Structures are given as C-alpha cells and as structure tokens.
Amino acid sequence: MLEVMDLSKKYGKVRAADHVSFTVPDGRVGILLGPNGAGKSTVIKSIAGLLRFEGQVRIQGIPSREKAARKIFAYVPEMPSMYDMLTVREHMEFIRRAYGAETTDQEVEELLARFELLDKQEKLGNELSKGMMQKVSICCALVIHPQVILLDEPMVGLDPAAIKELKQMVLELRDRGATVLISTHMLEMVKELWDITFVMNQGHILGSYNREQVGDEDLEELFFAVTGQEKKDQTAVGQEKEDLTVTGQEKKDPAAAGQEQNGSAAAEREQKDLAATGQEKQDSEKGSSNAGEGGQ
C-alpha cells in the first residue's frame, strides 16, 4: 500500500504540491493524471525520496525514507540515466546487490528476454538509446520484486512491443498484490490498466476516481472534465462531444449547472460543492482523496 499524507512542497514561493493526500491499496493500479505543471513530478519525486517535503509518505505502512520501505519500493523515473561504464547486465546485478534481492540469474534472463534486451546485455550504459535505457530502467525496477512500484511516464520512448509487455507486467504485478502508481499523460496507454485515478492540477488533487464506481467512463473525459481543459479531437467522439461541451460549460460556471452528465458526475458534483461553499477547489480536496472512498 502506498499512502501519501498531506504532502506539500514549495520551491521558493511557488507551492508545487499543496496538502496532497491519496492512497493506493495493495493489488491496485493507481494513475496520477494532470496537465503539464500540475505538480505530478513533484509528488512522484517526493514519494521516491528525492525531494524534501512536508507531510508523510508510507510504503506498506513504513515511512518512505526508512530502509525497510526502500527495500520493497521501486522507481522508474521519467528520464532514465544509466551508469556510463556499466553494462545492461551489470546494472541488473548492481541493483540486485543494492536491494539484497534474491532474484535468480534465470529470472534476470527472463526479464531481459521479455524486454528484448538479451542481445544488448553487454552494451554499456552510454551506448544505449533512450528507449533501451527505459527498458533497462524498468527491468531494474522489476528485478527486486517490489511491493510498491512507481512509474513516471513509463511508456515514453518504448516501442509498441515493449509497451505491450510493460502493460502485461503491470497487470501481473497487480495480480501478485503489488501496489502500482503510474504518472502519465498518455491516457490511451493506461485505459485498460487503471483501478484508481487521481487527477491533479496546480499542486492539488482535484478528484480521485475508483473504476468500480465510475464504470466504463472514459478516462480522457474524466480528465478534461475535472481539469476544465478542452478536448481537442471533439469530432471523433460523436454524441460524447456534446456531453463534454456541456460539461465544459458547466465547469466554467458551476453555479449554473442544472443537470449531471453521466460522463463527469463526480467532477461536476465537486464543482457544485465548491460553488456552494465558496471554498477554493484545493481546500475541498485536502486530505480526502483516499482511493478507497472512490469518487467524490
């Protein structure tokens, strides 16, 4: 389980994350969505322990900075960086030793084979392309058999075969009871993966949605409805286009909302609540984005 509790981070006077709270339970795939500059990377880096922050992050109930938490936690950053003078195989070996993982050589080979890296295992880090680096980064994260894994834009730079493999891997991790959190812009790529979605903007969690409660609703629509952004490819969505347009108008003028559209009920409810109470959006979300509670 991954618990983020009241996480805040300031860069100078700018609050990149403001009292962010959410939970991803065991055996679930969480998706962190948000436009550029929403604060996703700040949250991700804070969870990974790369930033100083206020608040708490717990991994399987253990504070994230503790060794026991780090041993069961894996992180795939957005921009992979390899050691120039280690080969692919040596990267895996190094991680295995650093985490004290009891992964066998055969398991390592299987991983490399799944991501088509077997013939590249003797290549040095500085000889790899961006896509290859991403694959190695994913393999290094998986080699420790993590209980909680954090993937920041993991599909960027991957070829279709690797994306398919990664999706399969995520589902396998979930089925094994691991907690997965993916931060991404590529909504299409995570459509079939997500169990819980957290939508972020301007340093706040605007809403959290549970798949069972939202049903078959399109992730894209949820995202655009909550963030108030326009979906550009509107001609392609037929009737949904009208729904979305109406939703968009309602978002701009929450007080005038007269009806709940099926596609974005949660977001609209939130907007109406805000309009009614006169509170700022972020205040309404403070500490209340627990995925277990489902949509707002």
Next chain:
Amino acid sequence: MHALLYLTGRSLKNRIRKALHKPVTYIYLVIILFYLLAVPFGVRAMFEDIKLDSPEGMTAVFTVFAFWVIPVNLVAYARRKGLIYRRSDAHFLFPSPIGPKTILLYAHSKTLLTGLFMNIVLVLGCIYVFQVEPWRMLLYFLFTVVVENTLEGGIMLLLYGSERLGERERKWIVAVSYGLIGLLVLLAFVTCLGKSGSIRFEDVLAYLHSDGVQMVPLIGWYVAVLHLLFLGPTAVNVICSLLYLGTVVLVVWAAIRMKCTGEYFEDAEKFADDYDTVLETRRQGRTDVQLGRKKKVGKASITYRGKGAKAIFYRQLLEYKKSRFFIFDINTLCALIAGCFVSFLCSGEEGFAAENSSLILAGAMAYVTLIFSAYQGKWGKELLTPYTFLIPDNPFRKLWYATLMQHVQALVNGCLYVLVPVIVLHIPLSTAALTVLCYVVFCACKLYILTVAEVAVGNVLGNVGKQFFQLFLLGIVILLGVLGAALGMALGGINLAYVVMLVLLSLVLVILLTISTLCFYRMETLKS
C-alpha cells in the same frame, strides 16, 4: 557497501578496458608522463632560486595550501557542493535502500582514487624537490591517506549530510571559513609589518612556522602535524597534533551518531543534473554553460529581412540581443587585456623599443587567436543544430550567414584590441587598421578550420583529438602569416609586412572557405 564496491570496481574495469582501445589514451599517457618527469626538475630549480628546497620550505608551502584548501572544503560541504553526483546516481542510488551516509561516502570516494595517485606523485616529487627523508614522506603519505581523509570524510558527512543545519547556519559556516582565511592573511601582514615595517620573505616564512599559526583550530593543528612530521617535535606541535587527532576521533564519532535520512538528495540531484548538462556541453566543445550558474537571458525582438540562410543570421542577432553582454564575450575581454598588456610591455623606459610595438601587436594577436582555438562560439553550436542543415538554401550561403555575426564580432574585438596601443603607443592608424583586418581574417580562418576538423577527424579522434587538429591547422596558418610578415619586413617595413601577411592570410581564408563549404555540404548530406 557491497553494491557500491561492485559499482566502483566494474565501472573502473570497463573504463580502463574501453580506454585501452582508444589511441588518444596513449597520447594522453605520454603527455602526462612527460609532465610528471619534467615538472619536478623545473619546480626544484624554482625552489632552489627562492631557497625553499628544504623540509622547512616544503612545510611552509604545505601550510599556505592548508590556509586555502581546508576552509574552501568546509565552504563546499556547507553549501552541499564538492561531491560529484551523476544523474544515474539520482536514478538508481538515491531511491535504493543503501544508507544516505554510505552514498555520501561513495561520492567522496570518487575523488579518493585521483587523490591517492596525486599523493604518490607528490611524495616522490617532494623527496626529490625538497630533499625530505623518504621515511618521513612515507609517514606523511599514510597520514594523508588514512587520518586526513578520515577527518575530511567525517566533516563532509557532518556538513553535507546534516539535516539540522539550516540555511542560516550554513551561511554562517561559509562566512566563518572565509573569515578564517582573511584572518590568517591579515595576521601575516600585521606580524610581518610589525617586525620590519615591510613584507620580507623571511618574515613570511617565520610567520608560517610560528607557534601561533599552529594553535589555530583545525588549520593550525593540521600545520602542527606537518611540523611534527617534517621538522621534529616541539611542545606546541605535539600538543596541537594531539588536538588534531582528538578532532578526528570527535568528528568521526559525531558523524556516526548523526541522523541522516537523505534530505540532501534534493540538492545532490540538482547538482547531478547541472553536472551532466555541463559535461554534455563540454563534450560538444562548448564552454558557455557553467556549473551552478544560470545564463541570464533578456527580452528582445528582431525583424527578419530576407529568407533562407539569412534567417540564421537574424536568429543569431536576436540571441545576441537577448544575451546579457550582447556580442561581447571572453574573446572581447582577452582582446582588451592583450591590447593593454602589449601597451604595458612596449611603454616606459624599460619596455621594448617603440618600433617593435607593431610587431609585438601582431604576435600577441596570433597568440590570443591560437590559445582560444578550442572556443567555438555560435558556429560550433550551429553545427550541432539540425535546422542549420535543414534550411533550404545552398551550403555556401548557410556557411556565410551562420558565421557572419562572428566576423562582425571579430571586427569589434579587433578594434578593441588596438584601441589601447593606439592611444598609449601612438601606433599609426594605418597600421592599426591593418592589424584589425588581420585579426578578422585570423578569426575567420579559425572558424572555417572547425568545419574542416569536424569532417576530417571528428568521428575518429573525438573532441580532444579534433581540438588538437584545429590547433595544428591554425598553427600552420599562423606560420604562413609569420612568413608573410617576415617577407614584407624585408621588402619595405611594418605596413608592407602587414599587407603581405593580410594577402597571404586572405588567400588561405579563401581556400579554407572553399574546403569548409565542401565539408559542410558533406556533413549536410551525411546528416540527412
């Protein structure tokens, strides 16, 4: 720790294996070997001249180094600098279960191997230069490697890894460290002036060996250990050496007890990012990006007059307008300094004769161009941009418009170069104008040599090899200029010397421009 040993060992092994396959490694080894053998002879002669070729002299030299190095290290660690991290460390190490303190020690150890090598060289060199008994140097070596490194490691952990020190406390440490340097220098002045009313070398030496200096905490105690090792025991240096050892124990104890959860990762990650960016730009031969310094860019606008390759010229002009110093850069500063230096050399009663000033002006110009041959400026950057190759225009126009601003820059720098000599040395305007023209042509040759070097050896010898090749070609151009100048001087004086030099250099420039255009065309077709 086991994993970090694996990382270090494997990286080193692969690095050596890779280096052995590169011919440039052997060239470096020869150069390093030459310096290692040649430097001690030169240094010994120098220290003999100033009568410092003794253990006392060496202790004094080491004391001066200690005055600077110890406080500067404190400052670096207090500012969470002085340790090298790479992006790969931020990716793999920081989120791992390896302890934050161990990671700090790992980063510190990256400098230890180089330090160990330098210490071996230093020990051997000092035995020769300062005639110190070998057993004393061996003791010093052990002291440095074991005790000094332990103390430095402990201080590094306490300052860099501390989560209790706030910004304010860190600023205080920086101020106190610099204050300590100031105080030691001030004390030197006061002591020396108090003794004889002037600063004499022997007074400075007496100050460096004084008991007072050895009593200064940390720096002085280190100096006391040096005195004990090289000059024998005294009551003061024995007590202060014990204090030094006590400090080591105390610091190590405090460092072990200190809580460190990895809050420094944020600063270390930022450093890693900056460091890798700087490394990338250096590999491209660029020097404009400095570690930890952000380039300030202002607002500006431009009206593009023309199409095709001309757009490159206007884009560069826009970049210069946004730049803090417009078209003025390191070359401008060097041109001004070189002009002042030539004026200083040729003026006054003891200066060179005035009739030589024009020749010296030409020589200094060639020298300045030569030492900055590796500085590539905008043209170097253009060669890395795909847009330069993609713009639909012919290679010659692209080459011309992409370098035009740098010719303008050279013209301005050339004018600034002759400004002071014209005022101070009264160099005729005609000679000054010819000097400026020669400067512009020299700089243009340097620019086009870059393209030739890129195509000829860029992929074979790497960046450093390419720079050597550039230097070699520029040396030939300068040699031709010198021959032209000599011919002109023999035929009819300084102005004719400049004219012949200018004609010869212009011919070379035309040839280089032609080859460069062909090379550029080749690069273009290869890239596309």
